[in-house]
Amino acid sequence: MNKTLVQNVTGTRDFYPEDFVLRDWLYQKMRKVSALFGYQEYDGPEIEYITLYADKTSEEILAEQVFTLKDRDDRTLVLRPELTPTFARLVAQKSQQLIQPIRWFMFGRGWRYEKPQKGRGREFFQWEINVLGPETPEADAEILAIAGTFFKEIGLTPDEVIIRVNDRSYFEGFITSLGIEKDKYMPLLRIIDRKEKVSQEEFDEMLFEQGLSDEQVEKLNAFFKDTDVTKAPWLSKVFAALDKYEGIRDYIVYDPIIARGFDYYTRTVFEAWDKTGGLKRSLFGGGRFDNLTATIGGDRIPGVGMAPGDMPIMEVLKQFNKLPDIRPQSAVALVTIFDESTKEVSLEIANTLRSVGIRTELWVEPGIKLEKQLKYADSKNIPYVIIIGPDEAKEKKVTLKDLQNRTQTQYTIDELLRLLQTK
Amino acid sequence: MNKTLVQNVTGTRDFYPEDFVLRDWLYQKMRKVSALFGYQEYDGPEIEYITLYADKTSEEILAEQVFTLKDRDDRTLVLRPELTPTFARLVAQKSQQLIQPIRWFMFGRGWRYEKPQKGRGREFFQWEINVLGPETPEADAEILAIAGTFFKEIGLTPDEVIIRVNDRSYFEGFITSLGIEKDKYMPLLRIIDRKEKVSQEEFDEMLFEQGLSDEQVEKLNAFFKDTDVTKAPWLSKVFAALDKYEGIRDYIVYDPIIARGFDYYTRTVFEAWDKTGGLKRSLFGGGRFDNLTATIGGDRIPGVGMAPGDMPIMEVLKQFNKLPDIRPQSAVALVTIFDESTKEVSLEIANTLRSVGIRTELWVEPGIKLEKQLKYADSKNIPYVIIIGPDEAKEKKVTLKDLQNRTQTQYTIDELLRLLQTK
Incomplete structure (x- = not known):
């Protein structure tokens, strides 16, 4: 064939079995930690109406950063750029029936139209975990404890990663006390984020x-340096609640310069971050969205949650040689x-x-020659090979080759079953 | 709020935890059967270039049936309408390194722009399972055996479902023997499919x-009635190979009117189908694509496989009351x-x-009153509730309420751990 081989779309990934097993390992860790805290798994569509993420004025800005498409009624659909709005929609649609607190998690795909780089692609996976209902510091502490427990579970220590926590409403109170007007709150958050x-x-x-x-800038800079929580x-x-989570507190610090990008965060x-700064940006984030x-x-319905993505976490694990x-x-x-005679x-x-x-x-x-079949088993890490030649077929026996020990033994079918069932 | 609640996109589904658990049950069954036959899990992107599915002449027809979008270089992307081409791409890109036979499966999302109806949505899941390399009847029999084993595993009997098998190349040979020209092959397949x-x-x-x-039509009709395999x-x-799969053969019949929609099938x-015909179309299909x-x-690289979707299977399970x-x-x-004093x-x-x-x-x-907390545990099926009042806190003890037996006992922390670790 002279035709050029069709390639995958820029910024997407193929998961061959040896790649998939790593992604599944990460997913199972996330599932395990979620279940440990009593969270239940849910899922939603991967396409949503753009109105779930943006109002009329912000639609255009959003459309530049995401994958959009049109339905046949000319409505704009989006390949979901994040999972929290879908979660909020599911909850909002059944808010009368759902019993609070709502503790749910999912592991799903998202897309963003950005330049692919280390630890960042256009198609990625996120672990979305939220508790909805309680508007308490204890709920925020629980999500942070889940993040810390997850780091422990995948083998990243407080020497390698750190979770920096801030309170937007405390910052808002502070700028008000400086006489800065309310409408500067969001622009200032965006500046702090940079x-x-x-x-x-x-x-x-x-x-x-x-x-x-000058005075306001000076006081703001002093505020950002003051880490007395x-x-x-x-x-x-x-933080008082986090003190009760043994082995977790070390992962977490107060840091007044953390702002986060999303508008919907209201408080925590x-x-x-990885402590070496190798990734040059945060590993993941979260917060309270009331x-x-x-x-x-x-x-x-007030809530708090986070959404760790698979790509930066895998990058950091690789960096610390912990994959x-x-x-x-x-x-x-x-x-x-x-051969043909023993096939059946x-x-x-x-x-x-x-x-x-x-x-x-x-x-x-x-x-096909037996030799090639044995080579195949070896290449696929299959530990046992069963050979049935014409003599064995007649005697209702099999030869079992153990590829690790390079031994070879004859068994009856019953013996074979008993032996392999324990493997 | 007077704002209208944003809805999900038509033809997509929300999986609340009680829905997700069913989808996950189906996925785990598919995983189990796949592993039983030695297949390994893989995954690919959910967006692909349209050229993976269509050549220049068929692009327009395809675009009517799928969700398309444009990248910033004006290339057309597609939300994958099926999973087999992605599989073929992954294999083709590494065909020199991969050791055959390639036995892979995945469980992933697909999208089609069709009218949503019973057992059919615009966003669905498919179990894609293929063996690539061998061009043998035994390989075809294996895929059919996997389909039968899967039915057994989810509790559908040969009285409820049936797999109808045909051979396109046998049909092609037959029409050639009738003097029908080669270029009528695909049009005739499409007619037979209807x-x-x-x-x-x-x-x-x-x-x-x-x-x-007249004579050709008469002979064709006789051919379609002849079920002598x-x-x-x-x-x-x-079928000779299938006879060796105990308990599977009953699920499978030869049926010369099966054609399948996709052009790429070459032989089997x-x-x-569900035998009651309640679904009014096939449950899923597959075949050989060399x-x-x-x-x-x-x-x-010749291959054979199938792609059961989640929605029709769930419909049929519901129909037979086997969910x-x-x-x-x-x-x-x-x-x-x-209370606040015992919180920590x-x-x-x-x-x-x-x-x-x-x-x-x-x-x-x-x-919040204890009563409400107990009610919550009950509603979420949590079997044990732990209460620590001021006295218990002082004595380092807890009261354990067993919600099923309605009993209540005091334990030390060590006793509690020992008791609950076995649950």
């Missing part, structure tokens, strides 16, 4: 551009085909093995 | 429209909060329980 990417001079310049005075009433309660916000269900048209050494699960045994006996034996639950591959190409 | 939806007269009329003679050389070998094709990897620009009665997994225990002890105990792996929910809203 603080670590620019110099102190550039940062100050951005503040001055917002019309802040006891001054922040809500967060000090969050946090970001996880008005989100109301914003999309439902009742107001697990796992291979895709293989069959326990390969039943070979000796081989088929029968493979079926018998499966009928008692033994994972079995059957060679389905008669006429 | 045979059961039209009357005999309408069917004959469609054949006449293709320029067939021994006349079809390839299929008779497939099959469709699973040229697909070459069509998309890779080496020719499993399962609920989402809940925590083993709810740790309540008695409750936090500590919840953390201790989790540290030994006991799934534990913590009540995170101090100041």
